[in-house]
Amino acid sequence: MLSIRNLHVQIGARKILNGLDLEVSAGQVHAIMGPNGSGKSTLAGVLAGRDGYEVTQGSVLYRGQDLLAMSPEERARAGVFLAFQYPVEIPGVNNAYLLKAALNAVRKQRGEPELDAFEFLGLVREKMQMMQMDESLLNRGVNEGFSGGEKKRNEILQMAVLAPTLAVLDETDSGLDIDALRVVADGVNRMRDPARSIVLVTHYQRLLSYVVPDLVHVLLDGRILRSGDAGLALELEQRGYDWVRREAKVA
Amino acid sequence: MNARSAVDPVVRWRAAFDRAPANDAAFASRRAEAFERFAGLGFPGARDEDWKYTSLRRLAGREFAPVAREQALAATPPAAPSFGPHRAVLVNGYLHEAASGLDGCPAGLRLRSLGRHGRDTDSASWLQIPAGGGTERFAALNAALCGDALLLEAASTVTTDTVMHLQVDALGDETSVSHPRVLVRLAAGAGLKLVVHYRGDDRAERFVNAVIDIQAGERSELQIYRLQQQGARSFQIERIEAALAREARLVVRDASLGASLARLDLRARLEGSGASAELTGLFLADDARHLDTQPRIQHAAVGTTSLQDYRGIAAGRGRGVINSKVVVDQGAQKSVSRQTSRNLLLGAGAEIDTKPELEIGADDVKCNHGATTGQLDPVALFYLRSRGLDERSARNALTRAFAGAVFSRMDLEPFARAVHAAFDARLDRLLTEAT
Numbered sequence: 001m002l003s004i005r006n007l008h009v010q011i012g013a014r015k016i017l018n019g020l021d022l023e024v025s026a027g028q029v030h031a032i033m034g035p036n037g038s039g040k041s042t043l044a045g046v047l048a049g050r051d052g053y054e055v056t057q058g059s060v061l062y063r064g065q066d067l068l069a070m071s072p073e074e075r076a077r078a079g080v081f082l083a084f085q086y087p088v089e090i091p092g093v094n095n096a097y098l099l100k101a102a103l104n105a106v107r108k109q110r111g112e113p114e115l116d117a118f119e120f121l122g123l124v125r126e127k128m129q130m131m132q133m134d135e136s137l138l139n140r141g142v143n144e145g146f147s148g149g150e151k152k153r154n155e156i157l158q159m160a161v162l163a164p165t166l167a168v169l170d171e172t173d174s175g176l177d178i179d180a181l182r183v184v185a186d187g188v189n190r191m192r193d194p195a196r197s198i199v200l201v202t203h204y205q206r207l208l209s210y211v212v213p214d215l216v217h218v219l220l221d222g223r224i225l226r227s228g229d230a231g232l233a234l235e236l237e238q239r240g241y242d243w244v245r246r247e248a249k250v251a
Numbered sequence: 252m253n254a255r256s257a258v259d260p261v262v263r264w265r266a267a268f269d270r271a272p273a274n275d276a277a278f279a280s281r282r283a284e285a286f287e288r289f290a291g292l293g294f295p296g297a298r299d300e301d302w303k304y305t306s307l308r309r310l311a312g313r314e315f316a317p318v319a320r321e322q323a324l325a326a327t328p329p330a331a332p333s334f335g336p337h338r339a340v341l342v343n344g345y346l347h348e349a350a351s352g353l354d355g356c357p358a359g360l361r362l363r364s365l366g367r368h369g370r371d372t373d374s375a376s377w378l379q380i381p382a383g384g385g386t387e388r389f390a391a392l393n394a395a396l397c398g399d400a401l402l403l404e405a406a407s408t409v410t411t412d413t414v415m416h417l418q419v420d421a422l423g424d425e426t427s428v429s430h431p432r433v434l435v436r437l438a439a440g441a442g443l444k445l446v447v448h449y450r451g452d453d454r455a456e457r458f459v460n461a462v463i464d465i466q467a468g469e470r471s472e473l474q475i476y477r478l479q480q481q482g483a484r485s486f487q488i489e490r491i492e493a494a495l496a497r498e499a500r501l502v503v504r505d506a507s508l509g510a511s512l513a514r515l516d517l518r519a520r521l522e523g524s525g526a527s528a529e530l531t532g533l534f535l536a537d538d539a540r541h542l543d544t545q546p547r548i549q550h551a552a553v554g555t556t557s558l559q560d561y562r563g564i565a566a567g568r569g570r571g572v573i574n575s576k577v578v579v580d581q582g583a584q585k586s587v588s589r590q591t592s593r594n595l596l597l598g599a600g601a602e603i604d605t606k607p608e609l610e611i612g613a614d615d616v617k618c619n620h621g622a623t624t625g626q627l628d629p630v631a632l633f634y635l636r637s638r639g640l641d642e643r644s645a646r647n648a649l650t651r652a653f654a655g656a657v658f659s660r661m662d663l664e665p666f667a668r669a670v671h672a673a674f675d676a677r678l679d680r681l682l683t684e685a686t
Binding site: 075084088091093101141158 | 628629630631633634635637638640641642644648
């Protein structure tokens with residue numbers, strides 16, 4: 001599904017990723033953990049095609065295609081979805097409009113016909129119920145005046161409607177209270193599918209109690225320094241990150 | 252400097268004034284007085300503060316033929332959107348009765364023309380010569396040379412449910428000038444929606460020099476919906492000036508989309524206590540268009556309120572100027588005013604100059620102003636693209652969202668629809684060229 005090899009990325013002269021390797025197979029959920037500044041959000045941004053990063057070495061293959069050669073919209077249409085750490089407020093662009101335009105762009109790529117208004121509303125209502133979101137949010141500007149929790153739910157709602165093949169969730173758990181976290185986690189769990197891969201970028205182990213990952217990776221100093229099963233996340237929660245760096249040096 | 256531009260434009264305009272037919276002898280002296288006002292002021296120069304960002308050098312160098320009444324009335328105006336059942340059509344400054352639809356106007360709503368009722372005792376005020384700088388000189392030129400000066404009167408029985416559609420067309424294959432002029436008078440307690448739709452095609456280079464004078468009686472309410480779609484080769488200079496009595500209200504919803512160079516002075520004097528004005532609008536300066544909008548509100552009485560909210564978009568080599576001003580006279584205590592100007596640049600060659608001004612002569616007032624100019628938010632653009640929208644659609648959605656705040660205030664449905672459609676069409680073309 002996703003194959004990252006020796007990825008080097010810098011912002012200006014500052015090197016952020018220094019030879020990152022990651023393999024994600026279809027149907028798997030991977031968690032990427034690391035302290036602030038370790039390069040987690042850079043990785044998410046590079047995968048989605050955000051501006052401002054310079055890839056100096058390495059490759060990213062998504063279903064065999066060179067992901068880095070694709071524009072952000074081409075990636076989205078090919079089934080890549082990024083849930084933003086800080087979802088953007090866009091007053092004047094209607095939430096329903098965005099969902100519909102996004103869904104139709106994805107469906108067109110898949111060779112599926114556009115949904116009519118009735119089918120679209122049916123689908124969105126079902127997903128909104130799942131995310132415990134008020135339907136009135138549909139007719140507001142994108143994320144306009146949404147609370148922090150509503151914004152994160154809205155990201156997962158978009159993911160649920162678009163049904164991507166590869167979803168990257170950038171700190172979707174941050175800023176959520178325990179109830180909202182459970183709703184978001186449920187949303188993610190329902191998206192688990194043999195044909196779909198999910199990459200959770202997170203700071204804390206908290207989310208991983210609800211969405212149990214197949215593999216946990218520790219991102220430190222711009223590289224994956226250690227990988228393990230879900231137990232690694234618990235160990236990190238107890239011991240912090242320094243030991244990972246020390247052991248990596250020894251090795 | 253070539254020989255043509257070396258000629259003082261006033262000399263050329265004087266020759267045109269001398270040749271103009273004296274069809275209303277009763278006002279010959281009034282017109283001569285107006286012309287001398289224009290001649291005395293001349294064309295604005297580079298040092299004229301009111302014209303700092305707008306050079307009229309191109310206009311000053313041009314010669315425009317006046318259009319005779321018979322010629323104007325022989326034309327058939329192209330099909331136009333309808334904004335209501337009552338319509339007056341001005342063609343090159345003359346009232347085109349055949350194209351107008353004035354039958355069935357409510358009893359209290361009356362439209363007359365100076366050209367045909369020349370001896371009306373009221374007529375002197377129809378040729379009011381303004382003061383106060385800005386487009387004053389062109390308003391004087393208009394008074395000297397206008398064809399039919401229209402008087403639109405609403406009695407107190409008329410309400411804001413009534414829509415008067417004033418269609419101002421500039422037609423013909425020849426280079427021409429016209430001086431549309433309308434005096435709007437609202438009796439105490441009267442209400443009216445007035446749509447002013449300027450239209451012109453690209454077949455000729457024209458100069459439209461328009462004046463709209465407004466006298467709003469106590470507790471009256473005038474809502475002006477203005478759509479400027481002048482031809483892309485043409486010049487338009489316009490002065491809208493309103494005097495508001497006690498508790499009168501003026502609302503302006505403006506969309507400036509056309510012309511090669513346009514200047515609009517939009518002035519409201521809040522003369523009676525409790526009077527209020529709300530001036531909002533949008534301009535779109537694409538290609539090499541130059542659009543200069545100068546809304547100005549004078550608070551001359553106690554407890555007056557004003558709001559100015561303009562949004563401007565410039566693209567290509569387009570240039571926008573938005574210079575709003577609020578003046579609070581000494582003694583106009585408890586005045587409240589707000590000025591907002593938000594501007595969007597869609598390209599490196601585009602430019603918008605904005606300068607909200609505030610002159611306060613009273614001490615117990617609440618006035619604030621703010622102006623911003625920027626580009627489409629790159630983070631929002633990326634967000635939309637990351638959801639599968641192509642760059643063009645994303646830019647389109649964000650630009651529409653920017654303008655949407657102005658559209659949502661246009662609470663005359665057919666007008667809002669027409670402006671929306673015109674704006675969307677232009678935006679589509681703009682983005683097609685850009686990608």
